[in-house]
Structures are given as C-alpha cells and as structure tokens.
Amino acid sequence: MCAIHQPNLFPRLSTLAKLFAADRWIVLADVQFARRDFQHRARMASLDDPGRQQWLTLPTHLPHGHPTLISQARLVDPCRSRRTVELLVRQYYGRSRHWGAVRDVLDAVLDTLDTSECVAGVAKTSTIALLTALGWSGDVLDSSEIPTRQSRSEHLADLAAATGSTHYLCGPGGLRYLDVGPFDAHGIPVLPFRTPVDTHDPLWQWSRRISSLWALSKIGPGALANRLAARRGARFLEAWA
Incomplete structure (x- = not known):
C-alpha cells in the first residue's frame, strides 16, 4: 500500500493519517511549488482552543519563479526560520504533558x-519525525529518483508500479482529478482514504486545517497512534462507500 504526497511542514492530521495508513510514502517533490499549499507553512492551534490558530510560515525563495519545483524551493533566511519554528512550537505546545514527544x-x-x-527537506523531516513518534515503520522514497511519464495520473501510477506497490491510497483531493486508467493498466487498485467528518470530536473536526502537532500535544503519541490505527483498519471497510 503506497501513498504519494507532497512534503508538508508539520502536516495536518488528515495528511498524516493517510501516510500512517500506508506501508510506503513516496515523497512527491518534483512537482510545482504552490504558495497557498502546505509545503512551507502550517497552522498552529491553541492547545485548549483549537479554533484559535496562527500560521507558521517559512519565507521561501523560488529561484525559477512560478514554475519552481518543490525540490528547488529555498529558505530565504534559515536562521530566522529556525528561531520562528522553535518559538512558535514552544509557545503553543510547550506546556503540554506530552511535550517530550513534541520536542x-x-x-x-x-x-x-x-x-x-531546502524547504522540501525541512517539510519531509517534520513529517517523518511525526510518523516516527507514532511508531510508523514504513518506507520513504523520493519520486525524483524514479523514472515516470509526465501526465499527472500516469506519473502517480508509474511511481506506484515502480516501487512494487500493490494498492494506491488516495485522499479526497486526489480523487477529484485522478484518472484510474493508468492504475488499472498496472493492475493497481485505487483505494480512497477519508478521515471522519465529526464536529463533536475535535481530533477530526480540525484535521483538515491545523497541524497534527496539536493532536500529538493534546492526547500523546500512544493514543494518537491508536486512533490512526483505527482509521487504517477502516480504510477497506469504507472503500467506495
């Protein structure tokens, strides 16, 4: 089971849950950088009131302008970014009883x-560190090292096939544009992955907006791993429901 996703800075829980449910994460950094996406920024949320949020943004230089790939994006001032990251993460989560895991x-x-x-390297590190905190033991591969065709769906299907993946786990965003034809040609089923829409459970209520650092700080790595494992077990039951 593979998930193919761009490197996100301290990713949202919806993204982390999908990667946790997969056996392999293929890091998609050879696509165009998007300033309104999450490669260089994340929403911090108050520990006691997740509705109170603040962007953590790494100022980013695109050496080739708009066509710059994620892998080519560079930090404008790494020292300043370091200070900002440390300050905001400690400010928001330093008093959590699970601070050791967050630290x-x-x-x-x-x-x-x-x-x-490298912005992609920082974002990738943040995601791997979160997955490691939850006990995930899957593989991480870089898409740039794998030859593929160029069209979007063929690119993803070729990545899945080249890595020996038997299934492709796809989130709601990807399902809106994905052509399953190239996957069918490789004999690789596409399975949708959805997080619950539950306004009564803050863990999932904010999963598509705020960094998963909030969930880690709120309930700790053991409880969070159990919650994500439950979603992993339900992925087949809810496929195409």
Whole structure:
C-alpha cells in the first residue's frame, strides 16, 4: 500500500493519517511549488482552543519563479526560520504533558534547519519525525529518483508500479482529478482514504486545517497512534462507500 504526497511542514492530521495508513510514502517533490499549499507553512492551534490558530510560515525563495519545483524551493533566511519554528512550537505546545514527544519532532526539524536551505527537506523531516513518534515503520522514497511519464495520473501510477506497490491510497483531493486508467493498466487498485467528518470530536473536526502537532500535544503519541490505527483498519471497510 503506497501513498504519494507532497512534503508538508508539520502536516495536518488528515495528511498524516493517510501516510500512517500506508506501508510506503513516496515523497512527491518534483512537482510545482504552490504558495497557498502546505509545503512551507502550517497552522498552529491553541492547545485548549483549537479554533484559535496562527500560521507558521517559512519565507521561501523560488529561484525559477512560478514554475519552481518543490525540490528547488529555498529558505530565504534559515536562521530566522529556525528561531520562528522553535518559538512558535514552544509557545503553543510547550506546556503540554506530552511535550517530550513534541520536542523530539521539533528537534529533528531544528537539526535540519541548521544544515539545509531546502524547504522540501525541512517539510519531509517534520513529517517523518511525526510518523516516527507514532511508531510508523514504513518506507520513504523520493519520486525524483524514479523514472515516470509526465501526465499527472500516469506519473502517480508509474511511481506506484515502480516501487512494487500493490494498492494506491488516495485522499479526497486526489480523487477529484485522478484518472484510474493508468492504475488499472498496472493492475493497481485505487483505494480512497477519508478521515471522519465529526464536529463533536475535535481530533477530526480540525484535521483538515491545523497541524497534527496539536493532536500529538493534546492526547500523546500512544493514543494518537491508536486512533490512526483505527482509521487504517477502516480504510477497506469504507472503500467506495
């Protein structure tokens, strides 16, 4: 089971849940950078009131202008970005009783900011650190290292096939544009992955808006891993429902 997704900075829980449900994450960094997306920014949410939110944004330079790929985007000021990340994450989640787990994720990102100007690398590190905190033991591969065709759906299908994946796990956004034909040609079923829409459960109520750092801080890595494992178990039951 593979998920193919762009590197996101401290990804939302809806994204993290999809990656957690997969056996393999193929990092899609050889596509165009989008300033309104989540490669270089994340919404921090108040521990006690997740409706109170603030953007954490890494100022980003696009050396080739609008066509710049995610893998080509560079931090404008890595030292300033490091200070901002550390300050905001500590400000929002430093008093959590699960701060130890959050700090491990933060430290991994700060270490990367010390050595790299690559936005994709920082975002990828933040996601891997979160998955690691939850005990995920899947594979992580880079799409740029795998030869594929260029059209969007063929590109994804070729990535899945080249990595020996037997199924492709696709979120609601991808399902809106995906052509399953190239996947059918490879004999790879496309399975939809959806997070619950539950306004009575803050964990899922805000899952498509705020960073999963909030959920990690609120209920801790063990409880969060259990909740995501439950979604992983339900992925087949809800397929095409």
